[in-house]
Amino acid sequence: TTKAFIFDLDGVIVDTAKYHYLAWKKIADQLGIEFTHEHNELLKGVSRVRSLDIILELGKVNASQEDKEKWLIQKNEDYLSYLVDMDESEILPGVFTILQFLKENNQPIALGSASKNARPILEKTGLLPYFDAVVDGNDVTNAKPDPEVFLMAAKLLNTKPEDSIVFEDSVAGVQAANIGNMTSIGIGEASTLHEAKYIFTDFTAIDTAFIEELIKG
Numbered sequence: 563t564t565k566a567f568i569f570d571l572d573g574v575i576v577d578t579a580k581y582h583y584l585a586w587k588k589i590a591d592q593l594g595i596e597f598t599h600e601h602n603e604l605l606k607g608v609s610r611v612r613s614l615d616i617i618l619e620l621g622k623v624n625a626s627q628e629d630k631e632k633w634l635i636q637k638n639e640d641y642l643s644y645l646v647d648m649d650e651s652e653i654l655p656g657v658f659t660i661l662q663f664l665k666e667n668n669q670p671i672a673l674g675s676a677s678k679n680a681r682p683i684l685e686k687t688g689l690l691p692y693f694d695a696v697v698d699g700n701d702v703t704n705a706k707p708d709p710e711v712f713l714m715a716a717k718l719l720n721t722k723p724e725d726s727i728v729f730e731d732s733v734a735g736v737q738a739a740n741i742g743n744m745t746s747i748g749i750g751e752a753s754t755l756h757e758a759k760y761i762f763t764d765f766t767a768i769d770t771a772f773i774e775e776l777i778k779g
């Protein structure tokens with residue numbers, strides 16, 4: 563059998579959430595808005611534009627379209643500055659082993675990310691060749707929990723949604739996989755990701771026997 567294996571990027575393949583946080587924190591500080599790591603959880607898997615709106619809502623700040631566009635550019639430039647020196651050392655533990663196992667078993671692999679910076683990150687970490695399809699924030703109009711990004715990835719891999727398996731670290735992403743009728747695998751805290759069909763703390767907790775079962779299933 564052939565399934566489709568769809569990976570989220572931030573928080574699943576690489577730990578870029580910390581850089582998103584630092585860049586958003588600068589904007590929040592500038593505006594006098596309190597922005598903690600707990601607040602940052604709300605932004606995971608959420609688009610850049612929506613993320614800014616959430617921060618402004620937290621601070622009860624009204625802003626003009628012009629200001630918002632300025633801050634979005636500033637945030638992204640700052641975020642990109644953290645990625646300049648990015649290399650394969652930033653791949654999260656266990657990810658490489660699973661990608662390699664899937665390749666050895668001829669399973670199609672796609673990226674399904676909300677980020678508009680997904681491709682350069684895959685290139686810098688050397689992971690781009692593992693992906694048969696890349697769907698990111700440049701390709702979709704509806705953000706997670708809308709399943710558009712994952713449905714497009716499954717389609718590009720010629721696989722039905724019910725034969726697709728999604729790895730996600732965000733609540734919105736797990737919901738998107740479920741709504742899309744796919745098998746959701748949460749990577750992170752069980753308390754946060756309880757809507758996922760399976761939950762693992764990270765990829766080192768996933769053994770190849772489990773992946774084999776998914777392929778057979």
Ligand code: G16
Binds near residue numbers: 572582606613638677
């Ligand atoms: C990621 C992050 C979000 C980020 C979004 C947009 O999604 O989880 O925090 O806001 O991408 O990123 P960018 O500003 O680079 O376009 P994912 O789906 O890869 O987890």
Ligand code: MG
Binds near residue numbers: 570572606730735
């Ligand atoms: Mg994510």
